[in-house]
Amino acid sequence: xxxxxxxxxxxxxxxxxxxxxxxxxxxxxxxxxxxxxxxxxxxxxxxxxxxxxxxxxxxxxxxxxxxxxxxxxxxxxxxxxxxxxxxxxxxxxxxxxxxxxxxxxxxxxxxxxxxxxxxxxxxxxxxxxxxxxxxxxxxxxxxxxxxxxxxxxxxxxxxxxxxxxxxxxxxxxxxxxxxxxxxxxxxxxxxxxxxxxxxxxxxxxxxxxxxxxxxxxxxxxxxxxxxxxxxxxxxxxxxxxxxxxxxxxxxxxxxxxxxxxxxxxxxxxxxxxxxxxxxxxxxxxxxxxxxxxxxxxxxxxxxxxxxxxxxxxxxxxxxxxxxxxxxxxxxxxxxxxxxxxxxxxxxxxxxxxxxxxxxxxxxxxxxxxxxxxxxxxxxxxxxxxxxxxxxxxxxxxxxxxxxxxxxx
Amino acid sequence: xxxxxxxxxxxxxxxxxxxxxxxxxxxxxxxxxxxxxxxxxxxxxxxxxxxxxxxxxxxxxxxxxxxxxxxxxxxxxxxxxxxxxxxxxxxxxxxxxxxxxxxxxxxxxxxxxxxxxxxxxxxxxxxxxxxxxxxxxxxxxxxxxxxxxxxxxxxxxxxxxxxxxxxxxxx
Numbered sequence: 391x392x393x394x395x396x397x398x399x400x401x402x403x404x405x406x407x408x409x410x411x412x413x414x415x416x417x418x419x420x421x422x423x424x425x426x427x428x429x430x431x432x433x434x435x436x437x438x439x440x441x442x443x444x445x446x447x448x449x450x451x452x453x454x455x456x457x458x459x460x461x462x463x464x465x466x467x468x469x470x471x472x473x474x475x476x477x478x479x480x481x482x483x484x485x486x487x488x489x490x491x492x493x494x495x496x497x498x499x500x501x502x503x504x505x506x507x508x509x510x511x512x513x514x515x516x517x518x519x520x521x522x523x524x525x526x527x528x529x530x531x532x533x534x535x536x537x538x539x540x541x542x543x544x545x546x547x548x549x550x551x552x553x554x555x556x557x558x559x560x561x562x563x564x565x566x567x568x569x570x571x572x573x574x575x576x577x578x579x580x581x582x583x584x585x586x587x588x589x590x591x592x593x594x595x596x597x598x599x600x601x602x603x604x605x606x607x608x609x610x611x612x613x614x615x616x617x618x619x620x621x622x623x624x625x626x627x628x629x630x631x632x633x634x635x636x637x638x639x640x641x642x643x644x645x646x647x648x649x650x651x652x653x654x655x656x657x658x659x660x661x662x663x664x665x666x667x668x669x670x671x672x673x674x675x676x677x678x679x680x681x682x683x684x685x686x687x688x689x690x691x692x693x694x695x696x697x698x699x700x701x702x703x704x705x706x707x708x709x710x711x712x713x714x715x716x717x718x719x720x721x722x723x724x725x726x727x728x729x730x731x732x733x734x735x736x737x738x739x740x741x742x743x744x745x746x747x748x749x750x751x752x753x754x755x756x757x758x759x760x761x762x763x764x765x766x767x768x769x770x771x772x773x774x775x776x777x778x779x780x781x782x783x784x785x786x787x788x789x790x791x792x793x794x795x796x797x798x
Numbered sequence: 799x800x801x802x803x804x805x806x807x808x809x810x811x812x813x814x815x816x817x818x819x820x821x822x823x824x825x826x827x828x829x830x831x832x833x834x835x836x837x838x839x840x841x842x843x844x845x846x847x848x849x850x851x852x853x854x855x856x857x858x859x860x861x862x863x864x865x866x867x868x869x870x871x872x873x874x875x876x877x878x879x880x881x882x883x884x885x886x887x888x889x890x891x892x893x894x895x896x897x898x899x900x901x902x903x904x905x906x907x908x909x910x911x912x913x914x915x916x917x918x919x920x921x922x923x924x925x926x927x928x929x930x931x932x933x934x935x936x937x938x939x940x941x942x943x944x945x946x947x948x949x950x951x952x953x954x955x956x957x958x959x960x961x962x963x964x965x966x967x968x969x
Contacts, residue, residue: 494871529865612841788929
């Protein structure tokens with residue numbers, strides 16, 4: 391059903407001596423249509439009547455963006471998420487203007503006339519519960535109705551049996567007995583055995599990680615695999631960088647327009663300091679000495695300090711979480727171990743710098759007048775990180791924290 | 799059933815030599831790429847998920863969480879918006895959760911560790927917000943698709959598979 395403008399609203403309104411004309415022409419009517427997603431066709435939302443003043447503002451006002459935001463909030467509150475379309479029709483029923491509002495951050499409830507519940511068993515299979523809701527159920531209602539909890543999916547159907555929406559929910563109650571009964575099969579036993587094996591492996595790993603000196607082949611294998619994987623990634627990154635460099639050298643005349651190696655690798659604060667390294671790399675690459683160029687690339691200080699801080703931050707975050715959960719006092723042991731790791735990293739940086747100086751000296755002997763100033767600059771490289779300012783808004787109903795990163 | 803926090807923390811205590819090697823490699827490939835490499839291995843993936851599950855269980859026990867779910871949407875400026883909906887029927891516990899979460903998030907952002915700026919940059923985290931609506935608490939994090947990928951990867955999540963067996967008899 392279409393709805394016409396409220397006659398009363400068409401009356402010219404006097405406001406502070408200024409006349410405000412009605413903005414929707416009389417021969418137009420408003421139609422609202424809805425669909426939960428793009429795979430389902432439009433459905434006339436005959437019972438949905440958004441505030442006309444917002445619709446007017448949306449199509450004819452000075453601030454359509456604001457009107458759109460307000461309309462989105464109105465739809466969210468009144469009818470939930472989905473894709474809403476507001477159309478203006480002329481007297482022949484033709485759409486003159488329209489606007490589509492996509493609301494993805496709210497649950498879809500409009501058009502759903504029944505909710506079916508599926509429960510996930512331990513095997514990963516889904517089981518349909520013999521319950522049906524006419525409204526979107528609360529978690530407690532679901533737990534009561536299915537006789538338990540676990541991971542469930544609520545699927546909303548329209549009157550034609552089409553799926554309009556589905557929503558996952560993890561309920562803080564044990565999986566219902568009837569699901570367990572259904573799962574008690576040969577397949578389940580096999581799965582249990584595999585899971586048991588996995589749990590044993592994980593327990594062994596935890597023992598090992600907690601300081602047990604006993605060798606654990608699984609852990610060693612996994613660590614080795616991880617290291618190999620990371621090494622491969624690192625290698626491919628390096629090769630890509632050298633390849634880019636050689637390509638940029640081929641087009642020497644155009645290099646000002648193309649991003650340089652430094653541009654590719656580093657953010658602004660690093661660029662000046664790394665210019666010298668870049669020049670050296672270019673020199674070696676020009677001479678076809680790709681291996682030396684690669685070595686130099688590997689020595690570019692690209693965040694060792696930041697990674698050390700990563701470890702420290704990991705410890706801090708874990709502590710914060712731990713405090714949030716149970717309020718236990720902080721564990722200094724882990725931090726000190728991490729700091730030891732941090733110390734080791736700083737030694738590594740020194741070693742790298744030493745090696746780099748030696749390498750450069752060697753090459754300087756054969757290359758008269760190479761850049762001493764640049765070398766000094768490189769030796770001064772330090773990790774620089776940004777500072778965070780926190781913008782915090784606290785209200786009765788909640789809060790918002792925005793970190794503002796100020797580059798170091 | 800509670801969870802041994804010390805044990806959880808101890809789980810990242812790998813021997814120093816290996817840790818140094820891994821850290822060195824992580825710095826070369828970035829946090830996100832390293833995370834992907836780690837999660838490719840079932841052994842680590844399962845261990846990480848198990849720890850997260852224990853952490854979640856600890857939260858459920860402490861705050862009497864009845865249900866939760868995670869939703870991912872894309873904002874107008876192509877950012878990823880992750881919304882966690884948590885149902886805590888008890889008003890006092892809900893308030894405590896909201897307040898403690900605020901303090902924790904603030905503490906993390908304001909910590910002296912320079913890793914946090916790196917993480918903010920890499921995942922383009924715009925902010926974290928928390929809102930109470932009835933029995934539900936909505937926690938929203940806005941970041942880039944890398945963040946979304948990491949969270950969804952950790953969550954795992956299953957697709958609605960085949961309906962096994964028949965429907966439940968009786969109500």
